[in-house]
Amino acid sequence: MSPRTNPRAANTPRKRVAAIRRTLRNRTLQKNASIFAALGDPTRLRLVAALCTGSALSIAQLTSGTDITRQAVTKHLRVLADAGLVHGVKLGRERRWELEPSRIDDARRSLDAIAQQWDQALTKLKAFVER
Amino acid sequence: MSPRTNPRAANTPRKRVAAIRRTLRNRTLQKNASIFAALGDPTRLRLVAALCTGSALSIAQLTSGTDITRQAVTKHLRVLADAGLVHGVKLGRERRWELEPSRIDDARRSLDAIAQQWDQALTKLKAFVER
DNA sequence: ACCGCACGCAACCTGCTAGTTGCATTTATT
DNA sequence: AATAAATGCAACTAGCAGGTTGCGTGCGGT
Numbered sequence: 295m296s297p298r299t300n301p302r303a304a305n306t307p308r309k310r311v312a313a314i315r316r317t318l319r320n321r322t323l324q325k326n327a328s329i330f331a332a333l334g335d336p337t338r339l340r341l342v343a344a345l346c347t348g349s350a351l352s353i354a355q356l357t358s359g360t361d362i363t364r365q366a367v368t369k370h371l372r373v374l375a376d377a378g379l380v381h382g383v384k385l386g387r388e389r390r391w392e393l394e395p396s397r398i399d400d401a402r403r404s405l406d407a408i409a410q411q412w413d414q415a416l417t418k419l420k421a422f423v424e425r
Numbered sequence: 426m427s428p429r430t431n432p433r434a435a436n437t438p439r440k441r442v443a444a445i446r447r448t449l450r451n452r453t454l455q456k457n458a459s460i461f462a463a464l465g466d467p468t469r470l471r472l473v474a475a476l477c478t479g480s481a482l483s484i485a486q487l488t489s490g491t492d493i494t495r496q497a498v499t500k501h502l503r504v505l506a507d508a509g510l511v512h513g514v515k516l517g518r519e520r521r522w523e524l525e526p527s528r529i530d531d532a533r534r535s536l537d538a539i540a541q542q543w544d545q546a547l548t549k550l551k552a553f554v555e556r
Numbered sequence: 557a558c559c560g561c562a563c564g565c566a567a568c569c570t571g572c573t574a575g576t577t578g579c580a581t582t583t584a585t586t
Numbered sequence: 587a588a589t590a591a592a593t594g595c596a597a598c599t600a601g602c603a604g605g606t607t608g609c610g611t612g613c614g615g616t
Binding site for chain 2: 561
């Protein structure tokens with residue numbers, strides 16, 4: 295048997311196996327993954343933190359205090375923008391970048407969902423054990 | 426002047442520039458970045474979701490329903506474990522993996538901090554504008 | 557004792573990602 | 587008009603991350 299077609303393992307009920315498979319195939323998470331991926335780089339996370347301090351900042355400002363090039367910062371901003379976490383507006387000869395707080399909330403909701411689902415499963419399990 | 430030593434841009438007060446630089450150099454975020462990076466892959470996010478459904482699952486179970494190899498799943502679990510999001514216990518000839526919900530909370534707190542900081546900055550700005 | 561299942565380890569391939577350098581373009585400033 | 591500032595664009599490099607294949611190992615059931 296091919297190693298990837300592993301129908302059932304141990305003694306897990308078929309229904310649960312089906313549920314797990316459904317979860318594993320779920321496509322809803324694909325979108326949220328991009329947000330986490332965007333936040334998953336230390337440099338980018340620092341950029342986000344810097345933008346949290348309030349006003350919209352230019353690339354030059356965001357580059358100052360970093361040990362990478364301005365172009366590298368530009369690329370990171372591009373990634374963050376693609377994830378919808380940030381957007382920039384042209385202002386004269388510079389471009390100011392600011393946060394998109396709604397996306398942060400999206401990510402937070404996603405984590406909330408995970409945590410909640412886990413808690414729920416835990417209480418169910420507890421109920422089952424204590425029955 | 427080198428393009429990376431860009432001391433001040435536009436007409437931003439020096440104090441704020443210093444604050445931004447401090448934020449950009451902050452190392453506290455480094456750790457959280459690894460959590461987000463771990464969650465930043467669709468496959469891994471699905472694994473987490475599958476583990477949310479309750480019981481601890483074996484690698485074979487987690488592989489079933491995916492179109493990747495068992496070894497790929499193993500690697501992803503390794504990444505998740507390195508981020509502290511998951512841990513496995515040997516159980517006979519198989520190894521069951523389960524969530525570490527405290528780390529999820531860590532990530533959530535991190536996002537909360539960002540959102541809160543942003544809100545705070547917003548209200549400050551609003552207060553300034555409406556003065 | 558034997559066979560099969562679940563897993564670990566190591567080597568390898570491949571594409572993307574972070575980062576750089578060099579140059580062009582637009583906008584202020586004097 | 588000329589210069590400097592802030593940014594954009596393109597090509598290039600190096601390294602890592604996701605994925606596979608192949609094989610070895612330990613545990614379980616019969």
